[in-house]
Amino acid sequence: MENIDQFYPQLSGITPEAKADLGKAIKTFTAKKGQFLLKKGTVCQHLYFINQGLCKTFFLKGDKPFIMRFFTEDAIFTVLDSFVNQLPSTYSIYALEPTTYTCLSSAALLSLCQKHHCIETFYRKLVSNASINMMKRISELLEDNASERYADFVKEHRELLQRISLGDLASYLGITQVSLSRLRAAR
Amino acid sequence: MENIDQFYPQLSGITPEAKADLGKAIKTFTAKKGQFLLKKGTVCQHLYFINQGLCKTFFLKGDKPFIMRFFTEDAIFTVLDSFVNQLPSTYSIYALEPTTYTCLSSAALLSLCQKHHCIETFYRKLVSNASINMMKRISELLEDNASERYADFVKEHRELLQRISLGDLASYLGITQVSLSRLRAAR
DNA sequence: CGTGTTTTTTTTCAAATGATAAAAAATCAC
């Protein structure tokens, strides 16, 4: 049984029984830099919690990569469409740094949800927050040009800048790394 | 008490008691074309279900509008960040056609969630689907240029094309309507 | 330290999109 407290600093209102059951259901792993936590084409079976490290979720269009999001310490995430619908994922999850992560399977989560209302509430809040983050990302993609999106990212995630490559940042912003290099030079 | 059946063709697994309580909590309204269901700066207090009509959620950058999404018959939606965090919305909801819609307040939903586990499950699934839709939208904004996004929209929402103006579609795609007119002419 | 690899920058040219203005077409109000 894992130390459950690490898994939910963001959780509140979990009953002791639910906490105990959750602790039995989770398992911790490590990935080296460059390893895949999930490969596209396979079903995303887990909710992931990052204890330590940095990952990206990304997909390819042809050979051009696009990054959906970066996840770092204390983030809880999954590839939602694959996870919910149990369909092969079009996204991969990739460790950009040596990463320690804790997993909760879809099956376990659903059964915990049925047994403990408070877990369902946790899951609902988790997905709500994911949605809110995505709304913000959509707004930025719509209203800002690449240069503004870069400035925004620097402002909001300055600490991440040191940890990700220019190429990965470009893939996140939806531009080529050459364009990003040009943007960066322009100031 | 409203006819609840219209409100949840998408729901399954709702108990009769929950259904009855839900029926007591909802209320139906109409909006004329051009009316606001929600004005930016006010807190989004409701979950909306569209019985009939067409709405857009949008925001302004300066005087340039951007459309987050269109909602039509049987859609259930809200402005999630405002709704969840009870903060003033940066988005407005606007009726593009005469619209009949049914509302469920945030307070009522939360209390229904506490009372009926199945309502919390419904809410969780609702937000999950919203998230999945947004993931898809982010992917499209990242990987496709305006011309591909337009072609995608035509393919996926041909029925909507007749109901929305070129300007609104451009605001949804994140380009100017002059650009969209040019794209359309190019084929 | 040196060499091979990866990442970032620079350059040039082409294509896509924005801004502005104006014309044309469609729609609306009465």
Place this chain on the structure above:
DNA sequence: GTGATTTTTTATCATTTGAAAAAAAACACG
């Protein structure tokens, strides 16, 4: 139906971004 208003198209020019290739810099590691 007619004039006013709104929507869509067309045109021109400026800016942004992409594509490709090459140079420079940073990094990995024997």
